[in-house]
Amino acid sequence: MDAETRYEAVRSRDARFDGEFFFAVETTGIYCRPSCPAVTPKRQNVRYYTTAAAAQSSGFRACRRCRPDAVPGSAEWNVRADVVGRAMRLIGDGVVDREGVGGLAVRLGYSARQVQRQLTAEVGAGPVALARAQRAHTARVLLQTTGLPITEIAFAAGFASVRQFNDTIRAVYASTPSELRAAVAPRGGTGARRTVTPTAGIPLRLAHRGPYQSTAVFDLLAREAVPGVEDIDGTPGRRTYRRTLRLPYGTGIVAVDERSRGWLDARLHLTDLRDLTTAVQRLRRLFDLDADPYAVDERLGADPRLAPLVAARPGLRSPGAADPDELAVRALVGRAEAERLVRRYGKALDAPSGTLTHVFPEPAVLAEAEPDGPLGALTTALADGTLRLDAGAERDEAQEALLALPGLDGRTAAEIRTRALGDPDVVPPGVDVPDAWRPWRSYAVQHLRAAGELE
Missing domain, CATH: 1.10.10.60 (Homeodomain-like)
Incomplete structure (x- = not known):
């Protein structure tokens, strides 16, 4: 976007651009999100930044009204x-x-x-x-x-x-x-908010931009839930999804509510608080919260085949994975076999939380315990680094490594690339999807599946 387009977004307080850029006001020394409710600054006093870090590095402070550090990440x-x-x-x-x-x-x-x-x-x-x-x-x-x-x-x-x-x-x-x-006032009053202890969990608002089809995401999570590491309860529209997390410094348990109000309410329990940033980012990838539904729906909605599907489900997401290695194993073996692996090799939580009892087994554990067949080949490649599925993995290289593994077909590789690597532009083998739907073909596939046109 040029400066004129950005200023118009600021002038109209357009929340669609929150997180896509930030603006700073030279006369106040403050930077904001585009939808900030404060008085619109004069055009000549405004500077634009791609990231909050860039605005901070230039000496600007975060606005206390719009909290620009809490916006969704850029798609x-x-x-x-x-x-x-x-x-x-x-x-x-x-x-x-x-x-x-x-x-x-x-x-x-x-x-x-x-x-x-x-x-x-x-x-x-x-x-x-x-x-x-x-x-x-x-x-x-x-x-x-927290307190x-x-x-x-x-x-x-x-x-x-x-x-x-x-x-x-x-x-x-x-x-x-x-x-x-x-400075944070409690709901319905003034003064300091009553903080909670870490044992009660850290309450979070996981922000997203635009419409969010939470029902479709929670339906998928309910179909895939592996007992011991995941559960979901409640009625559609009011469900809560819970799961365990394996994190760099320890483990975690998260509960996320289905109801969307511009954000998803969550509560996170961690054995080591140093894992907070990582846990939040992995949840954002799982729920695809940094997507730009306006860009996706504009491109896909222009196609006659997809237009009625997009109109029926604006803001449909392409869910990712909380743990890419876990997702790869589950995509290969299926839900029932994943449950067996959890019961036999999963790491037990120090204290079970309801039906949540284990963390999904690490690739190295599975590679040692069951080294033969497609599962052994996949977990060995993950354990020794031949196959990388972390947030910075090179997607084409990862797909080549996946397809080189015995017993792992193109459809499974496409599922792993879509979910574990968060690629927004993946088409399963045999699915007829035109190039005009790039770079959002993963979302087009979700629309076709939601409409019953694909399995």
Whole structure:
């Protein structure tokens, strides 16, 4: 978009562009999302940024009214398969916090200097600044939703020291951590919100843009649910999906409510709070919350075949995976066999939560326990790194590695590429889908399935 188009989006407070760009006002030193309800600034005072990190790096503070750090992520990073798109997905998954810029560069197959240069050129901020913005957002969530001591929050959010934490919060929000915590008023009143303890779980609002067909997503999750690691209860429209998560530092249990109000309500229990950022990003991929339904529906709705399907289900999503390796195994063996693997090899939770008792077994565990056949070939490739399905995986290379495995056909590979790798433009073998539906053919397939035209 050019500057004129962006200013019109700001002037009209168009929420469709929240997360796609940010604007900053030179006279106030504040940056906002396009839908911010504040008085529209003069055109000559406005600057535009691709990311919140870029605005922060230029010295602007986050607006307290529109909370620009809480917007959905840009759909562009899920669409793009180049190094910048892969890097943005990996940073979102917390790789920089866990492995540093060097670890990010190794995963991408580039030097740290090349990664820095490309990210700065494309999004206006390098990996350190992008990770810093993400840490600040995580800290704000913990400050305003839990009763954790501020020192614990600093390290749980990924900061190296309390001083670094304090300096970052002041720079990003123009408040001290204590002021930021006290500024959130409870519903129906004033003053500080009553915070909850970590044992009660961290309440989250998982934002999305545009219409969201939650019923279709929850129907799919209900059909696929593997006992022990997932359950879903309630009636359509008011269901709650729960599952266990295997995370870098520990395990988690999440509950997500079906009802959509511009966001999905969730509650997250973690054994290690350092996993918060990663857990949130994986849930966003599972529920496809960073999609741009306006762009998808505009392209697909222009086709006579799809127009009535899009009109019937605006905002239909293409769900991803909370754990790509788990999804690959389940796509290969099916639900019943996945349940057997959980019972036999899954890691038991320290304390079961209702029907949730296990975390899905890791590929290395399965490769050692059942090394033969297609399952053994897949889990061995995942365990030794021959096949990578993480957030920054190169999609074409991953598909080639999948198709080289014995017993794994093209349809299963397409399912894994769509779900585990979050590719928005995948067509299963044998399905007639025109090129005019690019780059949203995964969504077109979802529409055809929802209409009963595909199995």
